[in-house]
Amino acid sequence: MVGTRGVPARYGGFETAVEEVGSRLAERGHRVVVYCRPGDGERPAEYRRMELVHKGAMHRRSLETLSHTGLSVAHLLRHRTDVALVFNAANSPYLPLIRAARIPVATHVDGLEWKRDKWKGTGRRYYRLAESAAVRWSDGLIADAQGIADYYREEFHAPTRLIAYGAPRVAEESDLLAGLGLQPQGYHLLVARFEPENHVHTIVDGYRRSGARLPLIVVGSAPYADAYTARVHDLADDRVRFLGGVWDQRLLDQLYANAFSYLHGHSVGGTNPSLLRAIGAGAPTLAYDVVFNREVLGDSGAYFTTEADVAGVVEAAEADPAGHPARRAATRARAAGYDWDDVADKYELLCRDLADGVQVRARRPLTAQRVGSAPRLTGKAVES
Template identity: 30%
Template sequence: MLKSIYILGIRGVPAKHGGFETFAEKLSLHLVSNGWKVTVYCQEDSGEHIRESVWNGVHRIHIPVTNQGALGTIIFDWKATRHALSQDGLFLTLGYNTAVFNFMQRVKGQKNIINMDGIEWRRDKWGIVAKTWFWLNERAGCWIGNHLVADHPRIKDHLATRVRRDKITMIPYGGDDVSSADASLLAPYGVEPSQFSVIIARPEPENSFLEMVKAFSRKPRHHKLVVLGNFSPDSNAYHREVMNAASDEVIFPGAIYDAPIVQALRYFCRFYLHGHRVGGTNPSLVEALGAGCAVVAHDNHFNRWVAGPDAVYFKDEVACAELFDHILMDESAIERMKSASLVRFNERFTWSQVLKEYEELLLQWYPSN
């Protein structure tokens, strides 16, 4: 009999929205190829009835939700969890943002593994109500989940203040090995290989956009900085501040979701700048390692474990500016950093490693009857 697993907590597959969706797609296809029956709950913005479909051997249950934003996500998770109560097999919930709903599964005796993601309630962008909701759900997820996955050793340490350590398995996020890219895709952005550096992230204060842009813009660099992100300067004061601080060597092309273009920007950049201050194993940083990028990152224990000792780190705007001053044109340092990124990537972050570890964990927890 096929082993059945149900994946909750994401918008659906194929991936269109972010790191968890990409992971779910990779894991689903891996498990299907190894003989599992995989079902993924998918959020739909239209329709009146739940429907089912199959995508590349992955069963999908489409649940329509008319509400948008955070409320729509909460309603979707509620409906998906209720639907899952009638299913048999193993359950994997990605994220703890609505973990209180998983209490229904625990009461019924379903085995549910929860990937606890990052420490969401510490993020600067959330108000007190949202932070309280995330804090409560983090606690709930720790208690309700039969087993927990942490994507970073420091996330495991954090969760171990809530539950015993043997209830937590550390498995990081994975990434693709990008050994080539199409340089012609750079032309629309007016940059050439190695003549630019890049930032790829959500433009939020906790991701150090302002510090990095101001550091770069302190003086002429004879170099371009491409800043990817969905900027709305007319309605967002922080976005406006970042763009106003930029020199004419900074390019804001907006958010880019075309994977080959993003791969080309990573592969051909001189430096990949990563300003995240909170979170666990960040998918974008892992993808930069897989593309062999020379990494300049905010100095914290999350980034240091992922990028390793051969990346360079900054604490603030002044330190970031000094890095630009000293290493921007240091070819030997750049080549050393690029090689180290690939070594670190192959040590811990290839999809083959990550998916193998997940399947081993799922087999350990698969219901015996």
């Protein structure tokens, strides 16, 4: 498993998937190797039966992922494996090296990275081209949301294996909340990296405009985002509390499980682990209105787009405290469709198909067109 920050999972969806899937495959008797970026602490050789290989990275936003994956792939080529799983289409330039070594490789393409505000100009064009390279050079593509699968089918005529993430079942405990001065069902919650496409600014500003009585608890931060973080803080009033990153998983789970509502602003990343954790905790969810979030929440959620919408859905939730138990039950019911054991089954089947030489999909040359200011890359691939 190549291309993530590695395990233990402390960052995002890729890392969570690697830990949850990799540990299950290891428990089933498979040898699982995970490439990790070194942290500030120790570099264990094993975690939850997975073998860990630690490789460095250049600490620049535009080069961090590629530099780490390059070192990881160099090691992988010297230590052969039956199958490689590459996470993030941005790492697609290394796919020809893996395939040249006759190692079957599948790429987890994630969300639409080129839509993220942090990528401008050259970075955005690179991500668009990286998508087409992943289609051309992967033996298989993995999408974690139907919206992403639809995008690759419509944009590239390329089929994917649809494998969503799992939703953890979060225990209903609350003993750690007192340390933060919080009461169960006594606050609204937002958990996100501080990036514009996660709409932290929209939620904080919309909440400030509302007549909400319960405080808004904000968990999260982001590297390389000082200006945006300052903007978000400037939008807040004294009802908003910023906790920064919360690395105590038990405390984070209790924040989810006891929130009166969870506000989710992610818009481009496919199926998001924060949203899945919220439904696993039964947190009634108010979400940004995009196809990925509706796919997870269905009718159990309420949706917003603007700051005025945020104010409206927060006030509506507070105006109906009697409906809170029903909203919790409806949200938790959505988690039943997102089971990590089922996810591991699908990854195991994909890996067996690749290792056994089963043709996962066929390639045809891609052509580039222009739509607006961004290249539109089209092609055709069909499942055998």
